[in-house]
Amino acid sequence: MRKSILSRLNNWIIFLLMTLVVVTIVVASTILINFLRKEEIKRVDILVSALKFQQEVTTPSLEIQALVLQIYSSNTTIPVIILDKEDRPIEHKNIPQEIENDSKKIVELAKKMGKNYPPIELKFSNRNNQFVYYDNSKLLNDLRYSPFILGFFILCYFLFSFWFLRTIKKTDEGYLWAGLAKETAHQIGTPLSSMIGWMEIMKLETPESEGIYEIEKDIERLRTISERFSKIGSIPELNDLNFNETIVQNYDYLKTRISKKIDFSLHLPTYAVLVPHNKILMSWVIENLVKNAVDAMKGEGTLQMSVFERNKNLLIEVKDSGSGMTKQQARNAFKPGYSTKKRGWGLGLSLARRVIHEYHNGDIKISQTEVGKGTTFRITIRKS
Template sequence: MKLSRALFSFRHRVVVIFVGVALGALSLLYTNNMAHRLKEKEQHDVVLWAHAMERVNRDAQGGALEDPLVHDLISNNNNIPFIITNQDLEVLESHLVPDRIIDHPDLLRRQIDRFTEENPPLPVRFWWSADHYHIIFYGKSRLLKSLYYFPYVQLLVITVFVVLGFIAFRSSKHDEQNRVWIGLAKETAHQLGTPTSSLLGWIEYLRTQQVDQSAVEEMQKDLTHLMKIVDRFSKIGSETPLTPANINEVVGESVMYFRKRIPRNVTLDYNGLAIAPVQASINAALFEWVVENLMKNSLDALQGHGAIDVRISSDDKHVMIDVKDTGKGIPKGNWKRIFEPGFTTKTRGWGLGLSLSRRIVEEYHQGRIAVVDSEIGRGTTIRITLKRTFA
């Protein structure tokens, strides 16, 4: 069923594209045919002018351009640009050609050459002398030029509408997908609420029993972390107020929790508790999620052996959090792709962790997240940059 629907959808798109191309081709052919007919008519009109001028020259022995009938025939209701010269290319008459061109020899020569390329010039012979004649140089009318360009303008307008429609469709589809994911996240938070409440009760019960209380404390930390995860899922799609927070402490809490749950052959260093505190406006629950995602990705890259180094630095305007590992590294061509939804190099997982991290940092916190350094076999450094605030 899904395959048949996909084939139908593909065929539907092919038909729509074919119809659009066919309509565009028909529009071009029809308009070009109209332009060809108009060009023939304009050439015929100019031939009539030439015959009229020759007739007047024969009857009046010269002065064709001064004859009122010929002048009206050529100039009135005429949108064809032309220049009439004698055999020495001295201008006798012009129409729809600016005076600055007529008065400038070089511009005049270029205009005559341009007219010659558009239409062959027509000579007007004098019956009493083969050495005396006029030449009509003429170009395309504005209407004819408009007809030549009209189909391309039409195709451009159609293309713009198609692109805008495609963008609107993609946007609506993207919004629909966002609503689905937001609903799924909130439903996940709701479903996790019952077992976490139950686990909280069991931990309280274990506190009253003769069991290793240090183990109970670790279970309490895991449950607290699980409740943070529930809280994070519930915040997706909701307004997330940002408040000034000590970045050293927020990042430090994630590092301390993570440090007790990594393999023995992995070291996790953090400089944040040994430097002066820096502040930024964040949502602590969501921001901790980002830091944990980065550390988990580093841990996956180490494959059980190596080091992770989380470092905080700052300047006058920004605070930077670097998560560096000594893992397998990322090819430079994938530095940006790793933040795309669905991209993953792991055999399991949906490839949403870094994509979600980028959304939290850039859309919720107006910050930046990017790979700043990576080398195959030597490790990767990913940096979060936030705007610094001051107390």
């Protein structure tokens, strides 16, 4: 539980850092663009002041004329249109070439500029006032969207990196659990072979012993468990067809090994259900779900296993009247290493999910759970 809390805390820290980086870039870019906008406005003010000074001076010197011309010529990016009080174009600069000779379109563009920035009025003593219309340069207009575009791409990069690292982690965990399962099967196999040999010797001495018969069943069970573990990590063959037979065998085995205080029932279709599956692995999944349900009920309650068809799918439900789960527990139930039991390793449900997802192309999930009222696990497998 503590590990899960730390994992969620780390995820939130990473998310907040990503958000902070993106917001910082957007804010910094916005500040820079506002600074550039103010600089352009200053340049327009200087240009207007030069034009006004030129008009007010009756006989401007060559130096003044050269200075005004230099100021006017230095503006190579900011669109400027000068209209008289009758809205007739007087001068323009840095406007689209296709409208330079069209007075009507120049006036329309000037009025459009006036919606973004109010025109600057040049007042003269002869009352032939002029109006200077201007707008942002093309570069500045393009830069307006750059913070959001840049922030979007950075966010996508972080999300992709997070997804990539998480995928690598899941792959490594999958290899780890598969390797652990195969090693377990190998470790069980050595003493199991010896036990089978000794069992044959004991049967020769006392062939009718009931104890030997029971031990032989347990040895067979160990052999089945070893075979289950050995199949994890390799692609199993899906040869078994009669799904009812697989379920009934599991039910008969588990019925005799769980508490008598548990009302364990099985509901099957009245006809044979033919679904390609691996009997050994599917039995493991069912057994795992039943044992989890028994643990959740603490040896007393109602346990119901149902098999039914829906559309082209076969559904298997294991419903118990146990302690149920919280939303957080339900989200983490299938994660490798997660367990609500003090002595649990958190392997059972994660391996069950791998068997259903990867080997049978199906789905396994918690379809319903409520604290104090029980949990329902649902397996979905396509019939063909």
